[in-house]
Amino acid sequence: MEASKVIHAIYTDDDVLMAAVKKVSSAHHHIEEIFTPFPVHGLDKAMGLAPTRIAITSFLYGCVGLAVSIWMMNYIMIEDWPQDIGGKPSFSFIENMPAFVPIMFELTVFFAAHLMVITFYLRSRLWPFKKAENPDPRTTDDHFLMEISVNNNEKELTDLLRETGAVEINLINKAH
Missing domain, CATH: 3.30.70.1150 (ACT-like. Chain A, domain 2)
Structure with missing residues (x-):
């Protein structure tokens, strides 16, 4: 050493x-x-x-969250088990987009926030029981x-x- x-x-x-x-x-x-x-x-x-590149990773993580939310809602609500909810039939993703926007927003923020915390801990080499x-x-x-x-x-x-x-x-x- x-x-x-x-x-x-x-x-x-x-x-x-x-x-x-x-x-x-x-x-x-x-x-x-x-x-x-x-x-x-x-x-x-x-x-x-x-300068830090953390904003770039945050944007990319948000894009991942948005993609997951779109895939998830399309699969669950359109392909797997379409239902007539409140007189609004689920025949296509585009027709139901206004109802899906809050979920898309929340999952975008969820993925960006949680993956940023994980990235920060890994980048800083912080983990449980570290001296x-x-x-x-x-x-x-x-x-x-x-x-x-x-x-x-x-x-x-x-x-x-x-x-x-x-x-x-x-x-x-x-x-x-």
Whole structure:
């Protein structure tokens, strides 16, 4: 197992963290990860992360839900067991489309929501009984942690992080 060094810089304010991220990024240091107790607006752009493709998967999952609902209603109400309900005979899917729209909408939303949750958990590698990967428990309460990779530049990085307002700076040996 290969070990690498990282610096953990702790901040107590999200605005100070945001300014620090911009300063560290502009100095061309690689920020491995940032741990925060709540979402910080604009942090992804400040870190230079690529935009998410989650909306595309949501749309595709909604399309799957719509297709399943159309197939299901056509099979159940038209092909398998057509019934005259309220004087409205079920001879074709198109004739009964207005009655099917709420079901189509609900299954579209159902599939998109449930499959998005499953995708999020798989993509984030979250599953039952997984050990937390949080390096400092204070980041679940009121502290912010920036993890920066070190390449024989500890002194330069430490000085830069002190300038940005870090309240605590720790050099950590991290196993991969």
